[in-house]
Amino acid sequence: MKISLIGAGNLATNLGRALVDAGHVVCQVYSRTQASADALAEKLGCRGVSNLDEVVTDAQLYIVALKDSALSEVLPELIRGRNYALWVHTAGSVSMPIWEEYGLKHYGVFYPMQTFSKAREVDFAEIPFFLEASGKMEMDILKNVASSVSRRVYEADSEQRRYLHLSAVFACNFTNAMYAASARLLEEHGLSFEVMLPLIDETARKAHTLHPTEAQTGPAVRYDRNVIDKHLTMLDEHPLYKELYELTSRIIHDAKSI
């Protein structure tokens, strides 16, 4: 599979490496600045270009890993003369019909759902890929490519991707907010947040073997009014945490009775 990589940011860098490691030929890297195109191209053993005219016309797959806002700027010129190939973008929030505007026949979405820590080394094998394609042939190609770098490959349409993002807000952003509330309560009482890490790790590990509805523990699931009321009193000085405690306890208790 001869691949042209459009973009040289964090995602393009990690993805490019994983593709080359998996034996694919990334024939060139395009970036708006020559320096960043060259930096990534060197790692991948290919050529870097910063001029849209220089993008090869004979790649089989064009992977566009640009910021959402840059897509509409460069796509029209990029696609012209290359519209027989398979085009995919990597943006979870951009729906697939964007490609139809450019008169493409073969297109799709190639979305690795990853966290945004820049400093951290990414293990692509564990990153889930969500694929959407204009047809069966295109989907088969994308599945082959994705499966060569990750063991978690799924099909998901644009609507499902919207709910993936919403679900990630709960499971990751809001989880982190629970950690932050915990940290604040501990620190106000002379305890370090660090003491909570073993329990946090165990809570995450448990989710691998037990559905979270089954894994629920604590005063709310038992509806232990005695403990709940004591905790609410302890939160008198944190009205928002108090509200959060009451609401989440209600959600936990309701989920049990569904």
Add this chain to the structure above:
Amino acid sequence: MKISLIGAGNLATNLGRALVDAGHVVCQVYSRTQASADALAEKLGCRGVSNLDEVVTDAQLYIVALKDSALSEVLPELIRGRNYALWVHTAGSVSMPIWEEYGLKHYGVFYPMQTFSKAREVDFAEIPFFLEASGKMEMDILKNVASSVSRRVYEADSEQRRYLHLSAVFACNFTNAMYAASARLLEEHGLSFEVMLPLIDETARKAHTLHPTEAQTGPAVRYDRNVIDKHLTMLDEHPLYKELYELTSRIIHDAKSI
């Protein structure tokens, strides 16, 4: 250190093993039923007893790992004639003054904050111990014993233990409730909760190196009203999740401006 272990439940079993592995002498195990006393005693290479009269009188440390409700039933008879020794209980929610009622001089709390998964093997080295004692000498002894089985040993008074529990409700029980909400939203759209595990793991791992207030990502911390409003609309059929989304977003946004 000659230790008498009062209790043969999940905690007593794990703790007894860890103490023996660390080179302590657990001289006997007491349980209300002879069978469970024997079962644990066999693992620890000592004698099991189920009669309070048979509990040795010459142990240096008595570790009481019974259910909270059983404490007041057996303690008066247990302590009589053994009140020169050091007595500790393992119950996070029981405050220390309970010991004063029994005329003890040397006492404390020896609380390993652990999760409640019965099936899972416990690595004591990672479990934080919170210690409270009637004096410096008693604290030094407890620190020595705790440090021999765990690398996370802290002092915490009864008030701090109450806030430890409250903080754990946020960091573990409520975190699990966020996983459950995420699972439900995914499953309603034909996606498996499993797809979220890599992000969940990464969120927990990040807490080891970055304070959760610093690690916060997502639409709420940016106060991206556009995404927030879209998400709220997507939650129209889940009024409690919608309320949770709004409240947590407000908490995240407020924490940023503290």
